[in-house]
Amino acid sequence: MNALEIKQLSKSFPGFQLDHLSLTLPNGCIMGLIGENGAGKSTTIKLILNLIHKDSGTVTILGRDNEDHLTLTKENVGVVMDDVGIPDYLTAKQVGKIMRHTFHNWQDDVYAEYLKKLSIPTDKLFKNLSRGTKMKLGIAVAMSHQPKLLLLDEATSGLDPVVRDEVVEMLSDFTRDETHSILISSHIVSDLEKLCDYVAFLHKGKLLLCEEKDRLLEEYGILHCTAEQLHELDADAIRSKKESPYGVEALVRREAVPDNFSISPIGIEELFLFVVKEVR
Numbered sequence: 001m002n003a004l005e006i007k008q009l010s011k012s013f014p015g016f017q018l019d020h021l022s023l024t025l026p027n028g029c030i031m032g033l034i035g036e037n038g039a040g041k042s043t044t045i046k047l048i049l050n051l052i053h054k055d056s057g058t059v060t061i062l063g064r065d066n067e068d069h070l071t072l073t074k075e076n077v078g079v080v081m082d083d084v085g086i087p088d089y090l091t092a093k094q095v096g097k098i099m100r101h102t103f104h105n106w107q108d109d110v111y112a113e114y115l116k117k118l119s120i121p122t123d124k125l126f127k128n129l130s131r132g133t134k135m136k137l138g139i140a141v142a143m144s145h146q147p148k149l150l151l152l153d154e155a156t157s158g159l160d161p162v163v164r165d166e167v168v169e170m171l172s173d174f175t176r177d178e179t180h181s182i183l184i185s186s187h188i189v190s191d192l193e194k195l196c197d198y199v200a201f202l203h204k205g206k207l208l209l210c211e212e213k214d215r216l217l218e219e220y221g222i223l224h225c226t227a228e229q230l231h232e233l234d235a236d237a238i239r240s241k242k243e244s245p246y247g248v249e250a251l252v253r254r255e256a257v258p259d260n261f262s263i264s265p266i267g268i269e270e271l272f273l274f275v276v277k278e279v280r
Contacts, residue, residue: 003181009057028178032192035202078142088127114140221263
């Protein structure tokens with residue numbers, strides 16, 4: 001059973017369309033949803049949670065349709081949205097008391113440990129917390145009721161590098177249990193590159209690529225060469241290219257390039273930029 005299956009998911013708004021999105025998140029894995037602002041990342045997560053109604057397609061969470069099992073979704077899915085959604089006049093301590101009566105599997109001791117580890121004040125009003133601390137509180141809540149799937153929308157946004165590293169470590173520890181999975185969107189691609197098993201590239205509502213991260217990094221590389229040298233290659237070897245007066249930088253499939261060419265490794269962010277350029 002997969003943690004999440006999305007098939008042909010579509011949603012139209014004025015000026016935007018999420019267009020027949022299909023992806024699968026296996027149990028025990030972390031998938032990074034990468035895309036520029038307005039690409040459809042938040043729309044996708046809201047559709048998974050049935051917060052907005054889809055036009056077509058299906059969403060299956062832990063083997064069950066997301067429209068038919070809302071109670072299951074609440075209990076087994078931890079959620080952190082860009083807008084955390086905690087009322088302004090609650091403290092972290094009060095939030096814990098409310099969540100104790102909201103989730104059957106709420107763990108007071110786990111919540112207290114997260115508050116301590118993330119340096120979240122227990123008696124300060126939510127409205128008076130910094131954006132980063134608000135996000136940390138949302139993460140603490142999401143991870144304290146034994147969820148099997150975490151959905152995180154820009155959850156590392158507003159966090160300083162040290163805390164981001166702590167959160168990335170916490171999320172990695174979460175998926176050491178093979179029944180736990182994470183779908184996380186972020187514009188901080190370096191976090192996703194460290195964290196994720198799979199990456200999915202969204203651009204203007206379309207899924208450009210969805211694959212195992214390590215397989216992508218093994219398959220593709222960067223070739224620096226002249227325009228004449230590039231013409232020597234089979235067209236199927238070249239995925240995208242950037243030309244300048246100083247030469248050519250091309251995204252290539254390693255196995256299709258002769259051994260006499262020197263290919264540099266590529267990172268996920270650079271790969272995303274090349275793939276987006278390909279469709280423009």
